[in-house]
Amino acid sequence: DTGVSQDPRHKITKRGQNVTFRCDPISEHNRLYWYRQTLGQGPEFLTYFQNEAQLEKSRLLSDRFSAERPKGSFSTLEIQRTEQGDSAMYLCASSVPTRPYEQYFGPGTRLTVT
Amino acid sequence: AQKITQTQPGMFVQEKEAVTLDCTYDTSDPSYGLFWYKQPSSGEMIFLIYQGSYDQQNATEGRYSLNFQKARKSANLVISASQLGDSAMYFCAMREEPGNTGKLIFGQGTTLQVKP
Numbered sequence: 001d002t003g004v005s006q007d008p009r010h011k012i013t014k015r016g017q018n019v020t021f022r023c024d025p026i027s028e029h030n031r032l033y034w035y036r037q038t039l040g041q042g043p044e045f046l047t048y049f050q051n052e053a054q055l056e057k058s059r060l061l062s063d064r065f066s067a068e069r070p071k072g073s074f075s076t077l078e079i080q081r082t083e084q085g086d087s088a089m090y091l092c093a094s095s096v097p098t099r100p101y102e103q104y105f106g107p108g109t110r111l112t113v114t
Numbered sequence: 115a116q117k118i119t120q121t122q123p124g125m126f127v128q129e130k131e132a133v134t135l136d137c138t139y140d141t142s143d144p145s146y147g148l149f150w151y152k153q154p155s156s157g158e159m160i161f162l163i164y165q166g167s168y169d170q171q172n173a174t175e176g177r178y179s180l181n182f183q184k185a186r187k188s189a190n191l192v193i194s195a196s197q198l199g200d201s202a203m204y205f206c207a208m209r210e211e212p213g214n215t216g217k218l219i220f221g222q223g224t225t226l227q228v229k230p
Binding site for chain 1: 149157160164207215216219220222
């Protein structure tokens, strides 16, 4: 396994459409994190999973956002009724509980809402 | 509330010279972790170095070292012998230890440009 992968790398959508992103963590990593990064800013925490359980959600994650990790492996992040303010880079990271400081990031999905 | 501050939006350094990127943090928790990540133009966040709040010695990883001054709440990154490939955005981050969630709080970043 070469690392965390994310798909797609880029997504352009029209306002009001739904989009879904996928993250595949490193295979033995049971923790998975989603972050959002807007232009010129540092990433902001959105949510995280330990195995299939979603343990914490940021208040940044409005009702239009939902994340799942059904089998404790890959995760999806869905945004419903996209708004222009959703335009950002969505980063996924994974780690193991015994070494939570070694958080490995994927290449990100850049979302542009027109 | 925990906070990370990076006051240098952009830095220039001559190739082969050393450069220091500043980071200050604020937390009331006695146990925390501090990180530096590199983000090249490709977008991927690359882990560089980690310092635990109880670590007695400053962390080092190859050309990277972390100048940890706990009383001043600063965790500056020192890159020695800069290379052209070091040109990137650099983020300082902090992890909350209580609760062991692992989630990171990032600063706004510093853009480093290495001149040949």
